[in-house]
Amino acid sequence: MFQGNPLRVLVIVSHRSSQISKAQNNPDALLSKAIRLLKASHIYTPQEDHPTTKLVAAQKWRTRVFFVFDICHTAYDAKLGHLPEQNKLPVAVVHLSKRNTAYVANTWLSKRVNRDIALFHNVNGLGAVPPFIEDHTVGKPPVYVNPRDISLFQASCL
Numbered sequence: 324m325f326q327g328n329p330l331r332v333l334v335i336v337s338h339r340s341s342q343i344s345k346a347q348n349n350p351d352a353l354l355s356k357a358i359r360l361l362k363a364s365h366i367y368t369p370q371e372d373h374p375t376t377k378l379v380a381a382q383k384w385r386t387r388v389f390f391v392f393d394i395c396h397t398a399y400d401a402k403l404g405h406l407p408e409q410n411k412l413p414v415a416v417v418h419l420s421k422r423n424t425a426y427v428a429n430t431w432l433s434k435r436v437n438r439d440i441a442l443f444h445n446v447n448g449l450g451a452v453p454p455f456i457e458d459h460t461v462g463k464p465p466v467y468v469n470p471r472d473i474s475l476f477q478a479s480c481l
Contacts, residue, residue: 329396330367331379331412332357333428333436336388337420346388346419350381350454354392357417357425364425366415367394378454380443385460391440401452404444405471410437446470 334357336346345352354376361367374394381390393399396412403409414428414436428436443455448469457465 329398329412330394331396331414331436331440332361332392332394332417333414333432334390334392334417334419336390337418338386339421340419340423342419343388346390347383350388350390350392351378353390353419354378356419357392358394360417360423360425361415366425366427369394379440380453380455380457382457383460390454391436401444404453405441407438407441410441412437444471 334346334350334353336342336353340346342353342356358367358369358374358376362369375397377393377396377399379391379393381388393412400409414433415425416428416432417423417425443453444451446467447455448467448471451469459465
């Protein structure tokens, strides 16, 4: 379906997966597994043996880890990553649980993933580069001290 063109991949790793520890500690280690699953599901056919990948963002929750990486997105520019027009990639989903599946994201999910990546760029501020990591397992929401958009600023009260 996608042959060597830029593709954004949302990986969902359930706590039931044997890969949950890798997802929590080193999601980069799962990129090749996700690509193999995309290839086996006939969703992605790389033009090269080792396509360029970039981990963009990860969210850790108690029962799941979500992470997003791009394949063959050579036009990627972190300085422009907050702009909606820079986040219009097709999206595929890899779900690692007891069963491993891969499928093409529907329009709603594709827009949501691309919008969320733009938001990660926005809240992390100027000069921030991926991967953006949010850890929700510590019991408090992440704090962004240098967002691009002042309305996202979270001032701490003394």
